[in-house]
Amino acid sequence: MKKAILAAVMLAAIPFAALADDDDDAKPEAGLGLAGLLSKSNRETLPELTLSAGQPVSKAPLTLKSGKYYTLKIEADGSQELALEGAGFFRAIWINEIVIEGIEIRPLGVDSLEFDEAGEAEISFVAIKPGSYHLKVPGSTGETQQVAITIE
Known part of the structure; x- marks a missing residue:
């Protein structure tokens, strides 16, 4: 049972691990950073x-x-x-x-x-x-x- 819970937690963490390299200075074509709509790549004066x-x-x-x-x-x-x-x-x-x-x-x-x-x-x-x-x-x-x- 414990192994099943641990496996479920690890599977749930995979999308978040993929986002870890997504910095706030990402290029616009690379998508938004962790700040989402407030990312530097999405800002304009x-x-x-x-x-x-x-x-x-x-x-x-x-x-x-x-x-x-x-x-x-x-x-x-x-x-x-x-x-x-x-x-x-x-x-x-x-x-x-x-x-x-x-x-x-x-x-x-x-x-x-x-x-x-x-x-x-x-x-x-x-x-x-x-x-x-x-x-x-x-x-x-x-x-x-x-x-x-x-x-x-």
Whole structure:
């Protein structure tokens, strides 16, 4: 009986032994590392978004891939109290953390980020739900006051 239990435990351990060589620095074509979706090979830094009175929020639309881990930096110059809202986008991603002045926040949900003065926030997240979304300055109607985001 003991031999049967030992054999079952050893057979169950085989898949884990195969993963032991799977480091976090694996090439994308080799698959994800032990950290899964959070592996270094699955990370990408997006172009910075800017909040400034009368200036475009982004230089171009963003195209993301579902299942990929992203970092997005948002910088406000303090020229005006401005926010970015996008409840639909925030519901289509899993937010790992939002970092503001070195303080890491791990929220369950976000509707918007508002900057009362100059500063920056960095959001790290995994894109989940494919679709077309926007992050925009609330109350604005201009195309330059928003960034179109597509998750494929």
